[in-house]
Amino acid sequence: MKKSEENLEFINVEITYNGKPVLRDLSYNFCKSAVTCILGPSGSGKTTLLRSLSRLNDRIRGFKVRGEVWVAGEEIYFNGVDVYHLRRKVGMIFQSPCIFPASVYENVIFGFKYHHPERKKEYPKIAERYLKEAYLWDEVKDRLHKPAQNLSQGQQQRLSIARTLAVEPEVLLMDEPTASLDPVSSDAIEKLIFSLKEKRTILLATHNIAQARRIADDIIFLYDGSIWEKGKASDFFERPVKEETRIFLEGGGSSPT
Amino acid sequence: MNRKMRDNILRGIIYLTAFAGMFMMVAVLWEVIQRGWPALSLEFLLQPSSNFGAEGGLLYQTLGTIILMAGAVLIGFPVALGSALFQTEYVRSEQVKTFFRAIIFSLNAVPTILFGLAGYLFFGVYLATGVSWLTGALILAIMILPTIQASIQSAIECLPEKYREVGMALGLTPWALARRVVLPQCWYGAVTGALLGLARAAGETAAIMFTAAAFSGATWPRSFADPVPTLQTHILVLAQDSADAVSQTNAWGAALVLLMIVFILILTSLVVRSRFSMEAQR
Numbered sequence A: 001m002k003k004s005e006e007n008l009e010f011i012n013v014e015i016t017y018n019g020k021p022v023l024r025d026l027s028y029n030f031c032k033s034a035v036t037c038i039l040g041p042s043g044s045g046k047t048t049l050l051r052s053l054s055r056l057n058d059r060i061r062g063f064k065v066r067g068e069v070w071v072a073g074e075e076i077y078f079n080g081v082d083v084y085h086l087r088r089k090v091g092m093i094f095q096s097p098c099i100f101p102a103s104v105y106e107n108v109i110f111g112f113k114y115h116h117p118e119r120k121k122e123y124p125k126i127a128e129r130y131l132k133e134a135y136l137w138d139e140v141k142d143r144l145h146k147p148a149q150n151l152s153q154g155q156q157q158r159l160s161i162a163r164t165l166a167v168e169p170e171v172l173l174m175d176e177p178t179a180s181l182d183p184v185s186s187d188a189i190e191k192l193i194f195s196l197k198e199k200r201t202i203l204l205a206t207h208n209i210a211q212a213r214r215i216a217d218d219i220i221f222l223y224d225g226s227i228w229e230k231g232k233a234s235d236f237f238e239r240p241v242k243e244e245t246r247i248f249l250e251g252g253g254s255s256p257t
Numbered sequence B: 001m002n003r004k005m006r007d008n009i010l011r012g013i014i015y016l017t018a019f020a021g022m023f024m025m026v027a028v029l030w031e032v033i034q035r036g037w038p039a040l041s042l043e044f045l046l047q048p049s050s051n052f053g054a055e056g057g058l059l060y061q062t063l064g065t066i067i068l069m070a071g072a073v074l075i076g077f078p079v080a081l082g083s084a085l086f087q088t089e090y091v092r093s094e095q096v097k098t099f100f101r102a103i104i105f106s107l108n109a110v111p112t113i114l115f116g117l118a119g120y121l122f123f124g125v126y127l128a129t130g131v132s133w134l135t136g137a138l139i140l141a142i143m144i145l146p147t148i149q150a151s152i153q154s155a156i157e158c159l160p161e162k163y164r165e166v167g168m169a170l171g172l173t174p175w176a177l178a179r180r181v182v183l184p185q186c187w188y189g190a191v192t193g194a195l196l197g198l199a200r201a202a203g204e205t206a207a208i209m210f211t212a213a214a215f216s217g218a219t220w221p222r223s224f225a226d227p228v229p230t231l232q233t234h235i236l237v238l239a240q241d242s243a244d245a246v247s248q249t250n251a252w253g254a255a256l257v258l259l260m261i262v263f264i265l266i267l268t269s270l271v272v273r274s275r276f277s278m279e280a281q282r
Helices: A046-052 A083-089 A104-115 A120-133 A153-165 A183-196 A209-215 A233-238 A243-250 B003-039 B042-046 B059-090 B094-109 B112-126 B133-158 B161-169 B174-203 B231-240 B245-281
Strands: A008-017 A020-029 A035-039 A063-071 A090-093 A171-175 A201-206 A218-223 A226-232
Touching (some): A008 A046, A035 A209, A083 A090, A090 A153, A104 A153, A218 A243, A226 A243, B003 B245, B059 B133, B059 B174, B094 B133, B161 B174
Parallel strands (some): A035 A201, A090 A171
Antiparallel strands (some): A218 A226
């Protein structure tokens, strides 16, 4: 079976860790060039869902994926898939920013440099372009060659995003990217997400309902390892179908009991 | 017995053990310095020895020791680095890791005379290379392998997993991860490991006695098959010649030179470790 180049889809996926299911009955076709928020209490499997799309759990023993996971026309858990190529197409932003102990410049071009050692002349342009795209350029243009660790947390997170964008992913996975940031930086990142979705498919895991309301086009509500509700963001927030969803929304993101 | 008293007694024992260790160290150092100092002079350091070492200086012995040390590290370092990376970056099974670690640490526990004998039998007798500095360097390389490897490995294991995850998420292969993410942040461990390995090789006598060292007459090695004189074996020979006062003083002098080489290496490794590990953890 061949899928379209832009397809991003789970078909009957079950993910187990040491035999225990983390996610089950997962079927979903993600919208292109939109922000899909994965909402759910902690422990509901949001992170696992995101990580499974770029096979980041490969190193962890005991993880098993059954069913079909399709990314850009490829079944990615099929033998013979080039996982390194896959990860270029599917970028991941982690919960807390992780910056290499090097300059701002070296950090932005880190991934690009590895994938394109022959395009050395373009590095400065690439750095500028993606720092601008991450709305960080104005703040760092005079300190490009200073250690990136001196940046604030919010700036570091935008730097991580710029570094990932420079590898030119088609899909961007963001795992609670604002969870460790102050409100001002969170705002900046939300704006950034808004501008990024024009060209990329964005999946954002969060338990921040207000944030999901602000930026989501589509919503998946994950609860206890499976999808309880899904749909357009407006419908989801106006007319939640299930009791658990309602409790979660009213409780402000805490776990329904 | 109340708690306070027990606490005081335990504290006393801990202090005592610490001072016992310190005292031994200082006593040995003091003895070597006191007895070796009179022998030290520029000529002693820069002249070749004569009359089977009883007269003259230490030039070739010092050079020989340095050649063996450098050779050992040049051979041992890449192997240790590869083995450390293999265990931290490639092997995922905990059992295999434990197995490898056990082997490497057992290597560390083998008495050095066994390395000497095995080396002598394999190279000297079986391969008939005779006594040569290259053989000695090889044997020392095997001997210091665990020291270097443990140092590199502990530095790598201190690196938070998040850096690897970021590298992986950017599409790096395991080798690229090791080279671009892990090593740039762990090289202080590699440097300290290499220096500690050097220091260990410098002090080693038993392993090179039959395999690499010439007891007198040798100067520069002119080929791979030549033996070299070394400080360690020089001390051994002079010390056996206990009747002669000049040989005695020269033996102490040689011991002092050897100690100084080891000390400089260890001090450097401490500086490197504290400075760069701080930088890496910032």
